[in-house]
Amino acid sequence: MNTKKDAPAVEKTSVPSRRRLNRLSNLALQGTVELAGPDVNTRPMSDHFVVFSEDGAQLRQNGSREATLLNDAALARLAQEHGTITLDLVFAEDSCIDLSFSLPDALLPEMRRIIENEIAYRAPFAEDACFSFWIAEEQKDGTWRARAAVMLKEPVVSVLDQLAKHGLSAGVVRRATKGAPYAATPDWAGYSDSQRPSYGTKHLPAPLKMGLLGSAVFFVAAAALLVSVKLSAGQLRDEADAARALLTAQAQGMAEVRGLDTSLAQATDKLAMAGTLSALLPDGVWLDQLIVSDETVTLVGFAPSAADITGVLASLPQLSEIRFGSPVTRDNxxxxxxxxxxxxxTGAAG
Structure with a gap:
């Protein structure tokens, strides 16, 4: 089968699976959806054919270099000698405009619509003023690429009318290029679905066709299930990661709450210690600072006798190792x- 457009990349993990799924689906559709059959390219040229070139439309015979200007007299003579025959239409040189573009992964019916829309968009002529024909070819990497030829409608319609006038019809439409010529059977050349060459599963015996289509449907379903399982597994992994992150955040939050509880308890103890000291200190004592840390208590101030303060502190079981933090000075x-x-x-170190 022959039939590609610049496609955006899809999710990294699903592209190969989606491509395999589309290829299996296209295998099942190949006998019912026609793009351009491979046997069209390999079909021999008709004995007589019409060539469109810079010199206009000419009538030629296969295997001969002679060309005759296409006119009623030449066609009448051909019809008289050979009867109702078909003539291939060959577009050579600059008689048409070439287009080439890549295609996204898609099922064959959708790919046909993409190609026709892309040709209409890229063609330099109005859609009702031109004809086109195309093929699409699968590349080695599994992607597709389309090649198309676009030409003005009026000279082609004139030739088709002349052929019909003499009981002749158009055959395969061909693009003659130096690199890779190709052929197609477009609707405007008089082809209907029933006239197109049979290929794919159409020519197979019914039992074999049913077995092949049944296998294709099975593999399509299996591939779809595989894609679904992969997506489900990915979603479960994402949900598990989110749950772990939530649990970690909750654990951190609980630790912070416990730290706050500890800090509040220590603050309560410090306030109680400050109240006890304020009540025990004798009259005439002035405190500039009372600093209660996790391990020590520091008192800074004035008193008639600093030694009396140390005696008061020594009576408290919560305190030990009472000492002067700096030399005592006297204001006479x-x-x-x-x-x-x-x-x-006491017990702060533990």
Missing amino acids: SQGLERFRIVADL
């Missing part, structure tokens, strides 16, 4: 000593 004008006393909290 007020009769007060400035002190900085540090004490360890």
